[in-house]
Amino acid sequence: MADLRAPALGAAAGAVVALPLSLALTDRHFADASTALALSIVAGTLAASALAIQPLLARGRRIARHQLLGAVVLGLVLVHVGALFAESSSDAWFALSPDGPTRARMALIATLALFAVVALGALRTRLPLAPGTWRLLHGYLAVVVIALGIGHAVLTDGALDDAGTPVLLGLGAIGLLGVPAAHVARTRRARQRRPSSP
Amino acid sequence: MARVLQGSPIVAEVRRSWLLSLLLALLTAGIVVALVDSEVSGTGAENVGESGPERPAVTPEPGPDRAADAERVRRRCKATQSNPGGTNNYIPDAPPRDSLGSGFVITGRVRSADGCRPLDGVRVQVWLATETGGEQDNRASVRTGSDGRYRIETDPTVPQFGEPNIHVGYDDDEYGEVFIRRVVDLDDERAVVDLTLARDG
Numbered sequence: 001m002a003d004l005r006a007p008a009l010g011a012a013a014g015a016v017v018a019l020p021l022s023l024a025l026t027d028r029h030f031a032d033a034s035t036a037l038a039l040s041i042v043a044g045t046l047a048a049s050a051l052a053i054q055p056l057l058a059r060g061r062r063i064a065r066h067q068l069l070g071a072v073v074l075g076l077v078l079v080h081v082g083a084l085f086a087e088s089s090s091d092a093w094f095a096l097s098p099d100g101p102t103r104a105r106m107a108l109i110a111t112l113a114l115f116a117v118v119a120l121g122a123l124r125t126r127l128p129l130a131p132g133t134w135r136l137l138h139g140y141l142a143v144v145v146i147a148l149g150i151g152h153a154v155l156t157d158g159a160l161d162d163a164g165t166p167v168l169l170g171l172g173a174i175g176l177l178g179v180p181a182a183h184v185a186r187t188r189r190a191r192q193r194r195p196s197s198p
Numbered sequence: 199m200a201r202v203l204q205g206s207p208i209v210a211e212v213r214r215s216w217l218l219s220l221l222l223a224l225l226t227a228g229i230v231v232a233l234v235d236s237e238v239s240g241t242g243a244e245n246v247g248e249s250g251p252e253r254p255a256v257t258p259e260p261g262p263d264r265a266a267d268a269e270r271v272r273r274r275c276k277a278t279q280s281n282p283g284g285t286n287n288y289i290p291d292a293p294p295r296d297s298l299g300s301g302f303v304i305t306g307r308v309r310s311a312d313g314c315r316p317l318d319g320v321r322v323q324v325w326l327a328t329e330t331g332g333e334q335d336n337r338a339s340v341r342t343g344s345d346g347r348y349r350i351e352t353d354p355t356v357p358q359f360g361e362p363n364i365h366v367g368y369d370d371d372e373y374g375e376v377f378i379r380r381v382v383d384l385d386d387e388r389a390v391v392d393l394t395l396a397r398d399g
Contacts, residue, residue, distance in 0.1 A: 032329050088287055088333070088359070090285070090286040090287055091286050091358065094283040094359075099241035099242075099283065100236070100240055101238060102233060103360055104240075105232060109233075136222075137218070140222055157361050158357045161384075
């Protein structure tokens with residue numbers, strides 16, 4: 001019997017991307033949106049889906065796909081923010097200011113944590129950190145990115161309202177559960193690799 | 199014994215994990231403080247949305263009591279303060295318009311801080327994002343009536359940066375400028391933004 005795990009996981013990942021994206025693209029707010037806002041909505045929606053999948057890709061032996069998706073999330077977030085500046089720079093600067101709304105502050109902290117978690121991943125071998133310390137920091141920052149990134153999306157009125165809210169909460173739950181799962185899997189693997197003491 | 203423990207890798211590991219725990223606890227506390235310290239819709243952006251039938255304006259009738267009239271003149275009302283984000287997408291001198299569509303109403307009363315009396319003929323500028331365009335497309339100047347009321351109907355609001363918001367501004371010469379950013383809910387039919395204007399100085 002052929003191994004059905006890979007196609008099943010691929011189909012699940014496809015659903016995680018397709019469901020929120022189809023909700024956003026068919027929402028009336030998307031139909032009213034300018035080109036810049038539409039681009040921002042699509043990039044933000046894809047980033048939310050990617051955040052759910054990303055920790056699960058770190059569970060396996062090879063992490064090339066995890067690294068690639070991390071770079072994709074960073075790119076999507078930059079497109080999301082850049083498109084908002086194109087839509088209205090005064091609103092974008094206001095959102096980033098200390099007077100901005102809570103949802104914008106969540107997005108700002110999540111973006112800073114995303115920069116940090118990507119930098120931590122890229123500089124893994126060059127940083128003077130013990131592997132356990134690195135894993136804990138990387139996992140902590142991932143939790144901040146997922147919790148506040150998805151929280152920002154839930155609090156934002158727009159293309160993912162109504163049915164979009166439980167979908168976003170589901171994405172957040174998958175992502176947040178994936179972080180400890182990946183942490184445990186990688187810690188166990190590291191212990192197995194370590195030579196046993198006499 | 200203490201000297202032996204000092205160089206032990208176990209002690210180093212425990213010290214490292216304590217430092218890391220402290221760092222993560224401080225980071226978490228900082229994030230919580232940053233979020234709790236923020237206002238849900240931005241600083242000073244209270245929700246001014248309403249639904250249902252419009253309430254009639256209540257204008258105090260001048261009474262026969264001269265003492266009461268004199269007291270009214272002496273009264274001073276607190277001037278409306280601009281709030282952060284009030285000038286977002288502002289373009290000076292919005293064109294005079296009777297309507298920006300239908301389905302949503304922006305209204306309010308304008309009065310003087312000095313004497314609290316309604317101001318007649320004052321120009322108020324409004325701008326907002328609606329189903330038919332962004333904040334820079336949907337802008338209008340309206341004038342108050344003898345009861346200090348202004349009113350303009352617009353198309354239904356849409357979220358602008360995550361929430362429907364209304365801008366109302368005054369920047370003519372007679373009184374100090376005021377720029378307001380307020381929020382409404384998506385299903386609201388009306389925004390009520392009152393202004394109390396004070397002379398400069």
